[in-house]
Amino acid sequence: MKQFKVLGLMSGTSLDGLDLCYCHITKDLDKWSFEIKETKSISYSDDMQSELKDSIYLKADELLQFHNTYGTWLGQQAKQFISDIKLEVDFIASHGHTTHHQPKNGLTFQIGSGQHLANESGCKVVCDFRTNDVALGGQGAPLVPIGDQLFFGAYELCLNLGGISNISLEQKGKRIAYDIGLANMILNYITRKIDLAYDKGGELAASGKVNQNMLDRLNGLKYYLLPHPKSIGYEWFVEEVVPIVDITDDSIENLLHTSIHHICEKVAQQVKLNSTKEESSLFVTGGGALNDFLIETLQEKLGKSTKVVVPEKELIEFKEAVVFALMGVLRMEKEINVLKSVTGAKRDSSSGVLYLPA
Template identity: 25%
Template sequence: MTGMLTAIGLMSGTSLDGIDVALLRTDGEAVVERGPSMGRSYDVAFRRRLQGALETAKMIGERGERPGDLDEIERELTLRHAEAVRAFLTENDLRPDDIDVIGFHGQTVLHRPNQGLTVQLGDGDLLARETGIDVVYDMRANDMAHGGQGAPLIPAYHAALAAGLSRASGEAVVFVNIGGISNITFVGSGSEIVAYDSGPGNTLIDQWVEAHAGIPYDQGGLIASEGRVDAGLVERYLGHVFFTDKVRRSLDRNDFRPPQGAEASLEDGARTLAHVTAAAILRSARHLPERPKLYVVCGGGRLNPVIMDDLAALAGSEGAAVVAAEAVDLNGDSMEAEAWAYLAVRSLRGLPLTFPGTTGVTAPVTGGLLRKAAPSD
């Protein structure tokens, strides 16, 4: 399959906040034409069901198992994605026939790379039937079957975007995605790509403020801005073996846990965890081939000025600049959804999704399962 395809990418991340939808026209290689995007938030009740699903998923021993109510949640999650696609098409005056493929991430509820086990809730067959569009999904599993960590998958898209950035010749750039878990992609002056999870992102702050203030996240870093950094807590997190281990590995949402309730006030806990989010990125960047001069930040964490200020200060001490994706004409909200559209096209063309330098896979491999939509009458 060659030429340009029109793809929709769907992303529901570890923050459990909702669905991002983005449209892309691409050949799956160097040509990327970014289109419209939108986000749809989950209601509080469904978000809590997803939080419960994370606990239920701990019982899973095989990828196909759906203990408890996971089957029911998977169906509802898929139907919500289908509704998001329909709303997106209507909003942008598009028809299903205008779209060649949907890249469907689903909702990660379990990720144990050391066991070769990753589970994303999402029914590709149902989504294809509901939308009338071909669907590529389950894009992590083949990487893990070939010795990879199953994450991160976005670096192939980051490399395509880096080619369009204005930067000094030979200047390395790092894309930082601060979602529930943070990850970084290093793009060198040549074709070298190195990527890995860099530590906890928003998940610790989200869990902390939800437990102590009853709200899903610290909007605009307002709570953190009223607190102080607890250096002891910071060192406890940064002393985790994850940051010193020579082998980079992908993280599960539960690999780092928020402090105990009595360890900090609401404000000091939020402030400390914001600093941990920033410091973890720079600590993990020590494993890169060289220190970059530019960090481009996407994901929800870029909207927290406390995280961004700490990251800018820490990177600045190493002679690097930090900018939000929008400063280089990219979309920090939709980048992951765009990536899933891009990866779906690569999957259709049999191109690699992951590489030894991104997931530790033994050789570049493609991935994903294709579910064809029923022919329209």
């Protein structure tokens, strides 16, 4: 039996903040398990949120400078967390923050320099988990399915509702996964119009009504017609979705209500397409799992054949950080952590780059 003490760092497309999750990951024969020990979420300041959101417009030298300063900031947060709780850490596994994701152009970029993070924190760091897969012709996303396979294989389908919605499942003995489409990214974009970080529990959305014209426009996005493997990033959202939201003259409540119906319709379509049993379970994590109205609407659209399973809040919020900790462990052990059946790459890979503190 082997045990690894890892600090996982995750910053997602919903731009709500940095998740730190200290966990023990154990391999007993061929079975992997985890135990969450300590967690912390750090909300981004308004300035940091704006910088991250607008980073796709930076010139190359400005972006690289931000890459370094953000890496230093990540290192400072990790060091403080480790020091405050007096943690024993084998290494840090960091996702970074995706600024550019264009797999069709052969590029993906997550800022948060591993060397700066390592130097500032004083710990070994494994990061840059996506680049190798894209270099192998893959989408570089989604990556969480390796965790679904090794940690949550008891569920027929796993759904993550972060900034983007993605689904993961076993098909003909292989794990497949892909980005379905929108989730919190559109909801948070709408609430920020009234200086609200997010719609707690979906209360505003629940009081709205469907704007049919907006729903038709969202449902008609070309991305939904593409076959998997496929993935989307913030650029797609800015180019394809923001104009639809901005052109719709309606209340915030109706914009949110319509967006949730769109999200749930698209998720339900994919779940029904991939369900092979009369009764199946859908394991839901990510910030969207805390949106009561979204979960109720999703269950309604799925009907009785699929049971929506929402775990405890800690796992909802920190699942991705746990999975990136696992990916770091697999990289250190030289085991596969990115699946070609998910990303469409030429081969499975053990991805991630190791940085040692100077």
